[in-house]
Amino acid sequence: MTELTVDAIAEPQAIDQAPARPSLSPSRAADFKTCPLLYRFRTIDRLPEQPSPDQARGTLVHAVLERLFDLPAPQRTVEQAAELIEPQWRQLLEEQEELAGLFADTGTPEEFLASTRGLLDGYFAVEDPRRLEPAERECLVTTEVDDGRLVLRGYLDRLDVSPAGDLRVVDYKTGGAPREAFEARALFQLKFYALVLWRTRGVVPRVLRLLYLKDAEICDYTPDTDELARFERTLIALWAAIERAIEAREFRPKPSRLCGWCAHQALCPAFDGTPPPFPERPPPPPQDAERPEADE
Numbered sequence: 001m002t003e004l005t006v007d008a009i010a011e012p013q014a015i016d017q018a019p020a021r022p023s024l025s026p027s028r029a030a031d032f033k034t035c036p037l038l039y040r041f042r043t044i045d046r047l048p049e050q051p052s053p054d055q056a057r058g059t060l061v062h063a064v065l066e067r068l069f070d071l072p073a074p075q076r077t078v079e080q081a082a083e084l085i086e087p088q089w090r091q092l093l094e095e096q097e098e099l100a101g102l103f104a105d106t107g108t109p110e111e112f113l114a115s116t117r118g119l120l121d122g123y124f125a126v127e128d129p130r131r132l133e134p135a136e137r138e139c140l141v142t143t144e145v146d147d148g149r150l151v152l153r154g155y156l157d158r159l160d161v162s163p164a165g166d167l168r169v170v171d172y173k174t175g176g177a178p179r180e181a182f183e184a185r186a187l188f189q190l191k192f193y194a195l196v197l198w199r200t201r202g203v204v205p206r207v208l209r210l211l212y213l214k215d216a217e218i219c220d221y222t223p224d225t226d227e228l229a230r231f232e233r234t235l236i237a238l239w240a241a242i243e244r245a246i247e248a249r250e251f252r253p254k255p256s257r258l259c260g261w262c263a264h265q266a267l268c269p270a271f272d273g274t275p276p277p278f279p280e281r282p283p284p285p286p287q288d289a290e291r292p293e294a295d296e
């Protein structure tokens with residue numbers, strides 16, 4: 001879930017300060033891997049994207065689940081979660097003005113909130129939050145790779161730690177798109193978090209868990225050190241490719257079934273569109289890592 005931010009661009013050098021290092025988040029890394037032009041539109045052109053109802057619903061469900069774990073364990077019931085929907089939605093509307101236009105073309109707020117309840121039912125079908133005490137929620141994780149030349153950072157939905165010290169990274173998936181279309185991307189993001197946790201805590205997470213709330217299904221994956229070491233090399237190579245693309249100002253479209261969820265088809269040559277001129281100066285990066293991202 002989340003807002004879009006610019007990362008993966010070297011931070012400007014302040015006077016008398018060492019050069020700041022570029023940083024890469026899992027969503028933007030996944031963007032470049034999915035389609036370099038999509039990465040450019042989101043990260044360099046910073047084109048706005050009107051959230052879809054599915055994305056807004058995902059943001060709302062993440063917020064509700066986040067608040068739910070603030071309650072004492074016995075109170076974390078499906079009824080309490082449903083009670084949180086409206087106040088959390090009001091808060092999101094205050095924070096993100098663009099959400100106000102959500103129902104201009106389709107649906108009503110009442111239908112939207114009712115469908116959110118359906119996703120929460122999906123969550124309670126696969127987990128009982130009364131039996132869980134997450135170690136971290138909406139947690140920023142960050143590390144350096146490539147001898148400190150690249151910073152990896154991002155927000156994970158939830159981190160569970162067992163009494164024996166085993167880590168479980170949990171990601172809530174709420175999107176309305178077929179999950180096969182996005183599973184590789186979701187796993188890529190989870191491996192990103194696993195790598196950061198391994199590098200910062202010296203422990204490889206025992207489980208990477210995708211919770212598909214719409215389908216009420218769990219997908220668990222167990223990474224190992226060899227795989228994460230390879231993944232680290234992949235990210236470093238990905239960053240090198242991004243740097244080359246920025247230098248050459250060349251970000252090619254890479255059409256795939258994910259184009260169906262791309263907000264920028266009208267500007268994409270693969271759909272007879274024309275991208276805007278490449279910015280003379282890429283925008284400055286954010287001070288913070290991107291927030292968790294809304295499911296596509």
Ligand code: SF4
Nearest residue numbers: 035253254259262268
């Ligand atoms: S429409 Fe497809 S090819 Fe074009 S920018 Fe979007 S994801 Fe890339």
